Amino acid sequence: MKAEIISIGTELLLGQITDTNASYLASKLPEVGIDLLWVTQVGDNLGRMRECLERAWNRSELVLTSGGLGPTEDDLTREAIAALMGEELTVDPELEHELREFFSRRGYQMPQSNVKQATLIPSAQAIPNPRGTAPGWWVERDGRIIISMPGPPSELQRMWEKEVSQRLHERIPEIIVSRTLKTQLLAEAAVGEMVSPLLSSANPTLAVYAKVDGIHLRLTAKARSRDEAGQMIAQLEERVRDIMGDSIWGCDDETLESVVGALLTERGLTLATMESCTGGLLASTITDVPGSSDYFKGGLVSYTNEAKVLYGVDVALLERYGAVSAEVAGAMAEAARHRLGADIGVGITGVAGPDPLEGKPPGTAHIAIDDGNEKRLIKGTYPPLRHDVKRRATNHALFELRRTLLSAV
């Protein structure tokens, strides 16, 4: 079933709110086997709304609208649909009764303007909305459907979950299953080239996306049952994993910090950090995981050489190699481990920029991981923007930490 979304409201076009209703519905439609082909935002203008609805009615089997069902003069969704269908709006006595009840339960008398929320056209059925005063509309004619939902996200989400999704799903014979594999250390184009023989597959499909935590690969399959779609995904995943190898670090909802946290918990190991160029971002990212206090002993942010020495880095190393060096990163990892009594220490030193440091350009970083048996020293080079350097070096350190944890069986 081909679907489109029309998001209604001038506040969207003024950038006063972001259209989270469209992304919410978009994320739900695959689960019920519906393909979303277009999303349109339009203001509270009857002519432009009607034009959008007419185009949608002609090209899509299902049209979902959000917004414009309120009681004020600029709420025009009902009027636009009635005009499109050439049908007349009339007040439904039962809806009007329910609406008056809604207000009296809250101790108010219903303002007269709210009566328009009790109107219907012959092709429309009301969809209950216990969270607000605007019932939805389920409009059906000539095998096509328009579903109009209110704009406030909590009302729209309840309506989708309790009233709409099941009813739609019963009409769809197909299931869509998606899975995301996440990589580190490779550029988008490099990943694209590596998997290019698989990109032309029509079902299941493979797509490549650049995200803040690396390049993601999305596998999507359409089938008559969840099992069949799952098998198609599994076969494609095997081929992708053969190509991408150990640059894949996680999938779906996993984050670098959750993957590292799970490995530390599983192995009963603890962690400590000392960081300079990332300025605390590594510690902060590690502690984004609930329960991280079980394995994270603490972190040291050493933004000066004095602080590094104070935390236990040998001053002779700083003098000999400079603060931005593999040797100092190694000493930082070791000092963090000792100082905080942790099993594993991570050290990061580098140049966040915008200015060079010790003659090294912004975007240079040295990462060290010391697990007591071995000290791994890794060099990183990133785009020379302060925020990017901090984020990339943090991700890189977590990725390498995962590697260390996986090899330390």
Next chain:
Amino acid sequence: MKAEIISIGTELLLGQITDTNASYLASKLPEVGIDLLWVTQVGDNLGRMRECLERAWNRSELVLTSGGLGPTEDDLTREAIAALMGEELTVDPELEHELREFFSRRGYQMPQSNVKQATLIPSAQAIPNPRGTAPGWWVERDGRIIISMPGPPSELQRMWEKEVSQRLHERIPEIIVSRTLKTQLLAEAAVGEMVSPLLSSANPTLAVYAKVDGIHLRLTAKARSRDEAGQMIAQLEERVRDIMGDSIWGCDDETLESVVGALLTERGLTLATMESCTGGLLASTITDVPGSSDYFKGGLVSYTNEAKVLYGVDVALLERYGAVSAEVAGAMAEAARHRLGADIGVGITGVAGPDPLEGKPPGTAHIAIDDGNEKRLIKGTYPPLRHDVKRRATNHALFELRRTLLSAV
């Protein structure tokens, strides 16, 4: 000038990302005097993209696109525009040279697929993008304009600010001047009520927005000259400041960390931190400011009681008051100051959640600021979501640090 936005990418239609580029651009267009009438999201499908572009080209004077400029096969924005204009794509030698330089500066060889990012059509000029590999396109013909920008928000936002907005603005006869005042500690509805008498003004306008660093007030004036608009803004700003008082901490591009950094620099003071529930986010935020190494001595992340004691917090205080207490926050601030030899120490302890700690609910935090003369102890209560607690407590500490710095004349 009538404008529309086309946001390109199948990941939008699958609900994997929310279209923040459209809301970003929508919020910027009024400043340059442009009316936005439509936003459309379309997937990585050449036929549907071309159809959207054609409709936009026929009905709008300005079309802004985001996304689809990457190097992979499903990045089709350039192809769709070329098809619409009936023009041929060719590789621009200068762009190709710049692209190869971009890669070699990072120590990589350019993958062959990236060459398509160096293509142009006769009606298109490249728009520089130092943050990524995809230059934008400025397409102009028959008095109409298409501006194509890359999808990653940091690239799109830089391109808008540095390359596009001024050039567009020069074509519009009216001047629009905007100024944003930023507040802390107040809820959006409370700010809205406080300034409600000013909200109905048509020119200059006042609008209220909730942002991660507090509630913002945007003042916008439209006039024939910059001076005239500036005067209108100044008068409105005075009225707003009378109402909001010292909950306003900054304006326009200022961040809490940049304001604090400027005050520290001005007064020649240094800073050190010890944090538990914020897990390093305070240190990381402070070091987001270029040059922060001049005043930030370092930070300690004490995610366990042992670490707090190790860093110099008296174990008796922890036993008597618990880790989540004003007393321990004060001791953390003092210990950070002493340990790192800084003029000012900040301590934060609290419950990030999801579970309560020592019987205290998630969202509880104690902040302490010790400048050697006085120890200020502040309690914070935030929405009990882990990320919100970390962010709010960090902002709150920076806001209070600004207060301390302002009073210590």
